[in-house]
Structure formats: C-alpha cells, structure tokens
Amino acid sequence: MIRETNDWLTFKHQFLQIIQLSDGTEGQNRLVYSPNWIAAQSELIGFGQQIGLTSMVDTYGNVYLDLPGKDDQVIAAGSHMDTVVNGGKYDGLYGVLGGLQAIRTLKKQLGTPQHTLRLISFSEEEGSRFNATFTGSKFYALHESAGSLEDGTGWTFDDARQQAVTRLQSLKNVLIKHPSLPKSFTELHIEQGPRLINNHAQIGLVAGIVGQRRWLITIQGESNHAGTTPMNNRHDALQTTVTMISKLAEFAQQIGDGLTFTVGQLNVIPNAANVIPGKTQFTIDARHADNQVLDQFEQAINKTSDQLEDGQITVTTEQYVKDEPATFDATLLSQNEQIVQRLGLTSQVMVSGAGHDSYVMNQVSPTTMIFVPSEGGISHAPNEYTCSADLKAGIEVLMASLQAQAY
C-alpha cells in the first residue's frame, strides 16, 4: 500500500522539509527546545492537522497526533524529534514521519479504526543539549521531571522548555494535554549498528534492549623519571592499566556473543613522554541482554582490580551507570514476525545495543521496535544513510502492525 506513489512522495516531502531546517550545518541539528526543534515540531503538528488528526502538546513539548477510534483505547507509534550535534537524518525523525505516514495511509484506506491511533513525537532522547536522556518519554510515561539542568550556554532546562513549549501550545487548534498511556507502543528506528546491513536483512525485530553498566576505574601508582627508575622499581599506572584492559578483553572474548566491552575514555597523568605515569582514569562500558552475564563481568572487573593491587598500586572501581536490560512484549514481537513473513521481507530478531524511548515506554505499556538497516552501521553522524527501499519496508511493517492492532 505504501508503494503507492503519492504516499511515498508525501513522506519524502515531509522528510525533506524537516531536514532542511538544518541547512547550512554539516549534519542535522535539532537539539531539544532549539529554534530548529521548535520549527520541526510545529511542522509536524501541521502535517497532522492537514489529515485531520487531533494535535496535543504536553508541558515537555512531546507532540501527540491522534486519529480517534471507536473506543478510547490507544495504539501508539513514534520516536523522538531531537538529534545529537551534527547528527544524521534518520535517527528519530524516521520513526516520527514513518509513523505519521502509516497512520495517514491507514486512515485513507480503512477509515476510522476501532482503537485510537496515536503518533508520538518525543521532545528529547539524545541527551545532547542537557545532561539527561529520554526526558520526553520519561515525562510522558513516568511523570518524571528532568531536574535542574543547564546547557553550555547558560540556558536552564526549564527556561528553554517553557519558551519552546509556549510556542507550540500557542499554535492553532493545539490542545495542551498529557494524554493517557497507550495499550501498546511501537517504535520504528534505524539500526545504529551494522548487523542488518551485514546480514542483508531488511527488518530487525527487536526483542529488547541490552542492560548497560559503566564504571570509572582509577589506578594510582607512582610518577617517576623514565630514564633513571629501574624497571623493577616502578609503579607504572599505565602498565597496570594495560594489564587490566588485556585481562578484561580476554574475559569478554570468552563470554563471546552478545557482550560488548568498551574502554572509550582513558586519561593518563601527568601524560609526559619522559615521566612514568603516576595515575590513570578510564571508563568501562559493558552491555548484554542478560543481567547474569553482566554480573559475571562485574565480578571479573572486581577480581582483576584486586589482583593488580600490590601495596604500591591501588585500583578503585566506581560503577556510575546500571541500566537493567529491557525485554519487549513477546506477543507484539511474534505478530511482527508473522507480518514480515507475510510481506516476504528478510528479517532477524535482535537485541538493541543502544537505548531508545522504547526502553522507557516498555516500563508502562507493551512495547516493540522495528529496525531498518543503516549503511555501514553508521549513526550519530552526517553520513548516516538508509536507502529508500529499506525505509519503505520499515513503514510497511509498522503499518501492518498498527492495522492488525487497531482495526
């Protein structure tokens, strides 16, 4: 149905209108509550009103576009409108406009649904302007407020939010409302990794989101002269760091499939060519769908750090992130598997390695996600790209799922 030329052209046209708001910068820039973001949410409200959807905005700037059904149960789809700094065109926006497209086509072809169909465009997911993520979905689903935050330019979260949301709420025919929770939530999104593209699968059926833990490791040794300190007299914090990372990499390899282990940040002190490092600080990021595997890895970190302490070297581990794994709704997943089969698309069931609004929505409503491939697995970068055929396929799956649920 989406193959119909007009519907696809509308999607493409709307997509272009939003991404042109970032003209003049290398990538997409719709940081939450920024002028570009206000313009994009406003355009979206216009797109919804054009096809007769009810438009609502809550006090965090989440936009809701409802196609009222015969009853007041709600089947929702959507994603987020914000981007990272110099982000890609598809992350977030694809799920918003793809969801709108699915509802538009269903309305045109099948009329009023049994349950209300709702598109949600969450205000913020990336955490790129303020030091907080998922503030949109957390406000909608959990009534959780972001707290007192400041961006780098002196704007507080609340000032930026009020200034932006006032603008949206003053648009014609916009209701100021925090609508009730949906019966289900489906998020269409590009994969932010290379598994689909490498496996030549058109659709990723997302069974959940990995649990994620992060630690800050501090190794304290003794700084000394690189030339005059004999090797057996050193307490070299960097050499101990290398040993620790090696051991953990080996352990991660033994665990194998599904565990990611990343040391992304490492600082050496004093960081001079002719001085033995006296101190290092580095981060460990570990993710897996199974909490027990993460427990195992955590034990390995603690054991390794104990082993490396020798009276002269101290190793301190501090866990600063512990996000539980999310398991998405099994019924929706199996329904989507059947849809994909029926449509003759290639697919794979997978666990997302990154967080999404669905992580939050899953805490309050049965939730599922549909991934489409991203060339080279690239995301959060200007060269993020998904071909039209894959974009269309993803919208078709979403539409069939919404149809099965709402009609």
Place this chain on the structure above:
Amino acid sequence: MIRETNDWLTFKHQFLQIIQLSDGTEGQNRLVYSPNWIAAQSELIGFGQQIGLTSMVDTYGNVYLDLPGKDDQVIAAGSHMDTVVNGGKYDGLYGVLGGLQAIRTLKKQLGTPQHTLRLISFSEEEGSRFNATFTGSKFYALHESAGSLEDGTGWTFDDARQQAVTRLQSLKNVLIKHPSLPKSFTELHIEQGPRLINNHAQIGLVAGIVGQRRWLITIQGESNHAGTTPMNNRHDALQTTVTMISKLAEFAQQIGDGLTFTVGQLNVIPNAANVIPGKTQFTIDARHADNQVLDQFEQAINKTSDQLEDGQITVTTEQYVKDEPATFDATLLSQNEQIVQRLGLTSQVMVSGAGHDSYVMNQVSPTTMIFVPSEGGISHAPNEYTCSADLKAGIEVLMASLQAQAY
C-alpha cells in the same frame, strides 16, 4: 679535609643563600635567565671572587671561575645553575657549589696548582623554560646556538639571554670571555634514581649515559557506537594500543637489565565513555647503554606495528629522539675508583639513565661523573633530598680527583 668544620659551613651557607632565592614557592625555581637565576649566578661570581678566583661570563651566561695554575691546561668541574619548575634543591646546584668547595679547599691547603682549576656553572640544562636542553654546555663545548625559541610568556630566548647576560657581565671584575676547552671535566651530581640508595652505596662512579630513543605512535582505527557495534566488527584503536604496549612490555622484560621502556603519554580520540576509540597517539621512551639493544627494541616496535595492521587499523611510528649512548673516559673512571677505595667509601659503577651536561662535555674532553644517593630516588621535585654525609663524601671524592689531576 672537607670534614673541617669551616669548609663545610661555607658550603652549607652558600647552598642556603642560593636556595633561599626561591623562597615563597613550593620547590626551587631558577629557570634560565629568570631573576632568580640571575641572582644565583651573581652570588656565585661573588663566592668565587671572595676566594680570589678569576670570573668569566660568556654570551650564554655560563659562569667560569678559574684558579690559575702554573700552566694554562685546564682541569674543570661543574654542573648547571638552572632548575625545573618547582624543582629540588640539589639537582645542578650541588655540583656547582660542591665543585667550588673542592677548589676552595685545595687552594687553601695546597696553593697554586700545576694546571688551572676551573669551576663551570652552566646556564641551562633542564629545558624547562625554552624547548631546548643543554643550551649552556652546547654553547661552550660545541659553539652551538639554541636557535629561535620562545617561552610561554612571549619572551624569546635571545631577548631573555641578552637581558640576563648583560646583568652578569656588568658585575665588577667579570671578564666577558668564552674560555678554551678543558683537559678534563668532572660533574658531581645527585643520582636521579634509587639505585645507590637501595644498594646502600655512597658513591656512584658513572661509566656513561644511556642512549635514548623516542617514538610517537599513531594508531588509526574507526570510531563507533559502544553499544551497537558487535565486537567482531570493531577497529578499536585503544584495544590495539593495549595489545602493542603489552607485546613491547613483554619484549622489554626479556631483554631485562638495563633497558627502560616507558609509555608516558597516551591520548585517546574522541575519548568518550560510549564511543569506541577511533584513534590513539602515544609515546615510547626506550633507553639502554648499548646501541645494539636499542636497535633490537626498535625492530620489535616495527615488527609489532606491522603485525597489528590489518587493513582497518593503521599503525604509524615516528622516531623523534635518537641520542647515542655516551661512554665516559676510562682513565678518569678508574682513577675515581681508586680514590673511592682509598677513602673507604662504598660505591658502584653505573650508567646514568638521564642526560647531563657531561653528555655534551664528553664530546670534546675526557669526562667523568660522580653520583651521590638521593633519598627515594626522587628528583625534579621539592622533596628531593641527600643527607649531609653523602653530600660531603661526594665533594671529598671530587676534591681528591681534582688534586690528583691538577697538582
């Protein structure tokens, strides 16, 4: 002889006068051509003139204090007057004032020597103000000029030099002169490592200075999402770095005694907890008395970097320091060994792991060094400390050596 109370008190008094110039700062601060440095070289000229030495200053601010002999051959001793930022009390200054003390005592007890005795206080050795080391001894010995340099505050080397040297050369009875090279040079210095203190040896007889090579290694991989990029799809520059450092540490351990291997500086790009590092840059510092061992280590670096390249990861090695090892004069060394035995001092023959003015002097004159222990092997830090007994012993050995050579 130095045990004589008056001579030791004079040394202590002069030492205190110079280190008090840095009062109010945590450590010693006599960066070349700074007000403290000018005051210190001026005081030294005064100390020399008080006991009738001829004082000379060249255009780099090196100070020469001569006790003229019956002929014009010169037996020289000395070290440098400058310090690092917040340095210790002994590095450099001990060799200058210890040398002066030796000459003072010899003059008092034995009168005019056969050969001229010369104390040299080099202007600069540490490279702490301008990005160049040994500029004093290189100017004296090799007529090498420092080139156009700037410190962090906008002073050029030449402006700072001229302003400071003019002050010294305008002092009463100071000759403006670049004197001829000596027949021998002896430098008294604290060990900048823990070998003497750990081995309970009072004197280090320095057979040479290690060769030193430094490389800048750049590993280029691919930056990517820490959660969504499967482990077998990563080109993690930091993990490759860890592998490379591990392999080299293993190789260094096999070579064993005498080789030092230090990765002192390591920068990770982009250095964020949730991003796989796309690039690293790090330094390798390797030192050994034998060039062949350094060649072997260099081969290991090149071999390892070749092995780690896999089409997605590139490893670039750039050598930016290659200092040849220095072998000091064998005759002076064995003479000093005999002196130490005669004086009943414990000693060990050793190779210096750090550079000294003697490295430069050795290129033009037979040269030797005498080390005394430094508590904890500490240097270049405010808590650098050598006990009085060890300071005295070092001066005694120097004095006996100068006596044997000049009288």
